[in-house]
Structure formats: structure tokens, C-alpha cells
Amino acid sequence: MNDGASPSIPQLLSPQNATDLFHSVDAFLFDCDGVIWKGDKLIDGVPHTLEMLRSKGKKLIFVTNNSTKSRRQYAKKFHSLGIAVTEEEIFSSSFAAAMFLKVNEFPPEKKVYVIGEEGILDELELAGFIGLGGPEDGKKMVHLKPNYLFEHDKNVGAVVVGLDQYINYYKLQYATLCIRENPGCLFVATNRDAVGHMTDLQEWPGAGCMVAAVCGSTQKEPIVVGKPSTFMMDFLLKKYQISTSRMCMVGDRLDTDILFGKNAGCRTLLVLSGVTTQSTLQDPTNDILPEYFTSKISDLLNLLGP
Amino acid sequence: MNDGASPSIPQLLSPQNATDLFHSVDAFLFDCDGVIWKGDKLIDGVPHTLEMLRSKGKKLIFVTNNSTKSRRQYAKKFHSLGIAVTEEEIFSSSFAAAMFLKVNEFPPEKKVYVIGEEGILDELELAGFIGLGGPEDGKKMVHLKPNYLFEHDKNVGAVVVGLDQYINYYKLQYATLCIRENPGCLFVATNRDAVGHMTDLQEWPGAGCMVAAVCGSTQKEPIVVGKPSTFMMDFLLKKYQISTSRMCMVGDRLDTDILFGKNAGCRTLLVLSGVTTQSTLQDPTNDILPEYFTSKISDLLNLLGP
Known part of the structure; x- marks a missing residue:
């Protein structure tokens, strides 16, 4: 401005x-x-x-x-560091992603596929939505072999992408199929930070890395809520x-x-x-x-x- | 044109x-x-x-x-499908990546970090270069904890990114650190295809997905050789x-x-x-x-x- x-x-x-x-x-x-x-x-x-x-x-x-934690988890982190902060004082991009779906009247019977961590799934659940993926898919592998068809849930109506230290090819294919093949499927990014201090000593790839990967495979641009x-x-x-x-x-x-x-x-x-x-x-x-x-x-x- | x-x-x-x-x-x-x-x-x-x-x-x-195979591996694939093709008739982006370094007189004592599969490492080796990463780093995990410092080889002078079905956060951090912190480190992309027929029945995220991820974390654009x-x-x-x-x-x-x-x-x-x-x-x-x-x-x- x-x-x-x-x-x-x-x-x-x-x-x-x-x-x-x-x-x-x-x-x-x-x-x-x-x-x-x-x-x-x-x-x-x-x-x-x-x-x-x-x-x-x-x-x-x-x-x-940072979308890896929910508001509840952030309040705990503040407390553990000796700072009194309530959940209501915290606005995380994980919360924003869930609120974006709420405000846009995302049908609660539809599902949300998540590339990201616990925070997004927690906030989705608190907002009454069904989340898939995230940490649960962190160890899933794909096997590229003839006649193999990677199935995805046609009822996924939104993909939310945030920072995911367990990013893998399984999740990338899942999110890509939902966005490319499920009619009207939303592509929501918690944020596009290139890097962040995931540890105190150095910077690490941020949500911008995972979001860019999904842009790269879908050739679509996300709605950014953070x-x-x-x-x-x-x-x-x-x-x-x-x-x-x-x-x-x-x-x-x-x-x-x-x-x-x-x-x-x-x-x-x-x-x-x-x-x-x-x-x-x-x-x-x-x-x-x-x-x-x-x-x-x-x-x-x-x-x-x- | x-x-x-x-x-x-x-x-x-x-x-x-x-x-x-x-x-x-x-x-x-x-x-x-x-x-x-x-x-x-x-x-x-x-x-x-x-x-x-x-x-x-x-x-x-x-x-x-497709950079997952070397020229030698592609010749084998042709033969297995009953088609006689020699290595010399094949120009793969894995070969192109190695030739790009050769033509640009990349110092053979420097190392090359690879997000990608066997094909790139094979071609680098055939061209006399030392490759790191690739499949070997496919199962490596990171542990985001206080005082943890992710080390990378300061002698890496180029990062080559291609299709990698074993993409993970370890590799993304390794490549990102090399590109951001090693002076003059090259960022070479085999190609930027969004998706490809990795299996006969469907499309899967292509090198464009991995390349975009590294662009997302480094905010740099690659040299594309494919x-x-x-x-x-x-x-x-x-x-x-x-x-x-x-x-x-x-x-x-x-x-x-x-x-x-x-x-x-x-x-x-x-x-x-x-x-x-x-x-x-x-x-x-x-x-x-x-x-x-x-x-x-x-x-x-x-x-x-x-």
C-alpha cells in the first residue's frame, strides 16, 4: 500500500x-x-x-x-515458555485455513486433504470438518508399477497445504489428483513463507516450499489465508x-x-x-x-x- | 518462434x-x-x-x-520392450544435466547434490563428477529440536533437481542450504514438466513439482537443461x-x-x-x-x- x-x-x-x-x-x-x-x-x-x-x-x-500447531497447541507453547497467552489471543494460519472453509460455507460432509501437520487437522476438527492426510500419510510410499492405480477420495472438496516436515510423493500425488480431478476442489495455502526458524540455529524450508510443489504439479495458484x-x-x-x-x-x-x-x-x-x-x-x-x-x-x- | x-x-x-x-x-x-x-x-x-x-x-x-534413468538404463528399457535403440540415440535430461556441468567446466573436485533418482547420479558419475543425495537420502529424517544444526557439505557447487519419488524434507533442506549458503552454487533443473505418466494408468507429479519446491524455499530460478x-x-x-x-x-x-x-x-x-x-x-x-x-x-x- x-x-x-x-x-x-x-x-x-x-x-x-x-x-x-x-x-x-x-x-x-x-x-x-x-x-x-x-x-x-x-x-x-x-x-x-x-x-x-x-x-x-x-x-x-x-x-x-506457522500452521504446524493449532491455537490450543500454541497457547501451550507460550505457557511452556513462561508467557501467559490465551487461545483467543492467537491467530494462526492453521486456524485461518479452517475459518476460510467455514466462512465460505464448505459443506461439512465433504472432506479436506491436508499436506501439513497436526495444527491444521486440529483446527479443521474444531471447526467441524473431516480432515485426511497430514501426519497419517507421512510414512506412506508409492510403488510405480504397471497397472497400479493410485486411488483418491472423490469426496475431497478442498486441499489445504502448509508446512510439512513429512512431505512425500504420496501426499503430493494425493493432493494433485484431488485438485486436478475433483470438480471444484479448493486449493488453500496456509501461507507462502519460503523459510522459517523451525529450529533456533537455522532456517528450514517453509510452507512456501510445499505450496510451490503443489503449484508445480497442478499448475494452479492457491488461495492464501495467512x-x-x-x-x-x-x-x-x-x-x-x-x-x-x-x-x-x-x-x-x-x-x-x-x-x-x-x-x-x-x-x-x-x-x-x-x-x-x-x-x-x-x-x-x-x-x-x-x-x-x-x-x-x-x-x-x-x-x-x- | x-x-x-x-x-x-x-x-x-x-x-x-x-x-x-x-x-x-x-x-x-x-x-x-x-x-x-x-x-x-x-x-x-x-x-x-x-x-x-x-x-x-x-x-x-x-x-x-524423464531424468530417473540414465542413457544406459533407457537403452535397457527399450530393449526390454523389444526395440533396438543404442545409448547414443538417447538424449535424456539426466545426461543433459551432467553435460551442462561439463560444458560449463564445473570443477570435478566440487560436489553435486541431487534431488532425483539413479539416472542423474549415473550420468554424473559417467561424466566424472561426484554426486551426493538422490536415492541414498530417500529415507533420511530430520529432527526439529533445539540446538540441532543440519550440516551440509560446503563443497557442493551445484544442485541438480529432477523427478524424485523419494522427495522428503531432508533433501529439500539439504538442497536449500547449498543453494542459499554455498557461494556460487548452481541450481540446475532437469526439466519442469508438471506431471508425467510414471505409470500407464495415470499421471503423477513430475520434476516440475520438485523444482518448484526448491524455487519456493530458495526464491531462486533454476537453469533448465531439458x-x-x-x-x-x-x-x-x-x-x-x-x-x-x-x-x-x-x-x-x-x-x-x-x-x-x-x-x-x-x-x-x-x-x-x-x-x-x-x-x-x-x-x-x-x-x-x-x-x-x-x-x-x-x-x-x-x-x-x-
Whole structure:
């Protein structure tokens, strides 16, 4: 989104502009991976920063593209890291996928084939849908031999693709057959992140990898429900009744978090604790510019005081 | 390629134009999957048609995008189906990948990581290169846990991606790390076919699926050595010393075979025995038009006589 004038240069967060931002915002939307944690390790100063924001009356909302967990599983992960967060404060792309089907009145008697992990199947079940595939198909093999016909369920009306560390040829063929052969079958992507910090020490192929594979075999493009699509924003708005102009999206990715914030009309803050470096941000080829940037969210604590 | 005028309408092969084509061509280039066989089943009338063409002095050349076999393995497959073809008459994308590295003076002390099957590793070895990955990594698992670092060989200077029915997250991470982290690492795709007749009864995700996955995680585009790239044509021309205008490319795919033929300046004949239907050919959105089309290659036998 462009305001019509030339894009503004991102400002390094300072005591002055952090204070201005703080007072003009009612809710902080945080991405998780690269902002709150990396893999299973908290990023420095996160608990105190979140406590400070809560104590000053700010709403905290967690918007994550990682679909491997359901909202329930994410709440557990927060708790295990010593942070009190409720399921209702979490908007994961696994939840978004289930809600997309709900909003679009996907017939509950139809089935959903999943390339992805537990989180998607959990959210589908909570929303009243029948999911197939996912972890259960992780060890299935195919045997390419004469007269072999790979069968698929003609009653699958949607394929949901997210990050899947158990991706295999069986699942790729299953999803491909459903999308190519079942009339009207939807192709839903939780998100298209190229890579993510699945572990604390390094990046790994993200949902963008699995989604691209299915695009490659079907030559179709998916409906994306995670960031930067603003699909999740409708739920947020209904729940919190806060104008997007009084929300600040805090994330570590330009093409998902910051673009999502800008697309939705939020304020935007890039943190450099995840995948984006300052040189990537300031590279002349980058045209996704946050309003502010800083090294990590605990800078807010240092700049604003406890 | 366009001759400057409006594109000609593809002609159904007839006794008259088949005879004209036959006399104006010295070499027939055949795609294999969907033209010669489907999976492991010969398409009707193939052996007699090839014998007739050979007996009338035509060169036969087999140009396949399927990288799962080496030229040696393809020759065996032809023999097992009762067709006499030599290795030298076969140009597979597995061979093309190895030749691409050779022509570009890839240092033999560097290594090549393979997402793909035996064919690529065989051809790399025959060309004097050290291949890693492929079938050997088919059962490897990853364990996403704290402090786990996935190691990769910094000496890998090229990643070759082809069809891999044993695709998994281990291989995707390995290839992604090499391409993203090893300076100058090449990303070579054998081809980008979306699907192929890996079995006789149905289509399965093709190399385009695996290649797209690696594009998705690396956000890089590969160098494609198979059809429709004309890389293999240089070898053909060196070997056979026939002008491309006196070659006819016979294939079942518009976006690989026919485009390859047109890009190289060959005559083109589409057969409907594989993935392309007459309605796809004649759909107004299709702009890849062969000179001729017919149902299967044995129509040549029927139209020209024995």
C-alpha cells in the first residue's frame, strides 16, 4: 500500500518515536517466529516486554503463519515458555485455513486433504470438518508399477497445504489428483513463507516450499489465508473492535508481516531478530517499507521504561 | 518462434502431408513418455513404425525429459520392450544435466547434490563428477529440536533437481542450504514438466513439482537443461550433422516437446497418445501450435505404408 506520496524511509525506533507509537496504538500484533522465539528459544527480554505492554492496557495479539500447531497447541507453547497467552489471543494460519472453509460455507460432509501437520487437522476438527492426510500419510510410499492405480477420495472438496516436515510423493500425488480431478476442489495455502526458524540455529524450508510443489504439479495458484493476505484481519476486527489504524503489526518479515500490516492499514514495526537484516531492509530493491524498525521487541521496554 | 505471419493452424496428419513431411525430414526426434510408451506399456504400433522409419534411412533420436534413468538404463528399457535403440540415440535430461556441468567446466573436485533418482547420479558419475543425495537420502529424517544444526557439505557447487519419488524434507533442506549458503552454487533443473505418466494408468507429479519446491524455499530460478530449453540440441547437432530444419520433433506435450521443436527450428508433430487432448490443442488460450497433429506415431505407418 502506498499513501500516494513517495514511500517514507523506515525510522529506527527512538525514545521519542517509540513513545508516539505507544500512545497512538491500542493493540500490538506480534508475529511469533523471529519475534517472540526462534524454534523453541525465547528471544531476549520478551516476557518483560509483553508484561509491560499488558500492564499499560495494550491488547496483545499473536498472528503466526506457522500452521504446524493449532491455537490450543500454541497457547501451550507460550505457557511452556513462561508467557501467559490465551487461545483467543492467537491467530494462526492453521486456524485461518479452517475459518476460510467455514466462512465460505464448505459443506461439512465433504472432506479436506491436508499436506501439513497436526495444527491444521486440529483446527479443521474444531471447526467441524473431516480432515485426511497430514501426519497419517507421512510414512506412506508409492510403488510405480504397471497397472497400479493410485486411488483418491472423490469426496475431497478442498486441499489445504502448509508446512510439512513429512512431505512425500504420496501426499503430493494425493493432493494433485484431488485438485486436478475433483470438480471444484479448493486449493488453500496456509501461507507462502519460503523459510522459517523451525529450529533456533537455522532456517528450514517453509510452507512456501510445499505450496510451490503443489503449484508445480497442478499448475494452479492457491488461495492464501495467512499473512500477507488480510483474511485473518476480519476475525481480529470482529473480536477486538479496534480500528486497524490503532494497531501496530510487529514482525521480522517484510513480505509477510510488514506487508500484512500495511495491507490492513496498521502501523508497522520491523524487528531484526528474525530473518530480515538491516541491509535487506535498506537494499534499494526492497519496496516493502515498515514505518519503524528496531533490533528486537525488548527495545520497546528499554525505550519506554518499565 | 513465430515466422512473422500469423501462426498457422495445426494440420491433421493426412496421406498427402505425411508424405511431404517424410521426404523433407532426415531425422525424427521422439519424446518417449506418451509417445513410445506410457509407464511400462508400449503404445500401439510403435515397434513397426520405428522399424519402417529406420528401414527408409531416417535417423531416430529419443529426447526425453524423464531424468530417473540414465542413457544406459533407457537403452535397457527399450530393449526390454523389444526395440533396438543404442545409448547414443538417447538424449535424456539426466545426461543433459551432467553435460551442462561439463560444458560449463564445473570443477570435478566440487560436489553435486541431487534431488532425483539413479539416472542423474549415473550420468554424473559417467561424466566424472561426484554426486551426493538422490536415492541414498530417500529415507533420511530430520529432527526439529533445539540446538540441532543440519550440516551440509560446503563443497557442493551445484544442485541438480529432477523427478524424485523419494522427495522428503531432508533433501529439500539439504538442497536449500547449498543453494542459499554455498557461494556460487548452481541450481540446475532437469526439466519442469508438471506431471508425467510414471505409470500407464495415470499421471503423477513430475520434476516440475520438485523444482518448484526448491524455487519456493530458495526464491531462486533454476537453469533448465531439458525441453523446452535447447541445451540438448547442441549435442544432437554435433553428433548428427543434420540441419534442424530437416528434423521433426514428435511429442505429446505442447509446453515441452512442441516448444522445444519450434525453439530449435525443427518441424513439429504432436501426438495425442499422451497428456495433450485435441481440445487442449485447439483451445483459443493455447498459443503453442505444432505444424501437424495425429493420434499416435503408428499413424505414420498407416499413412505412409510399410
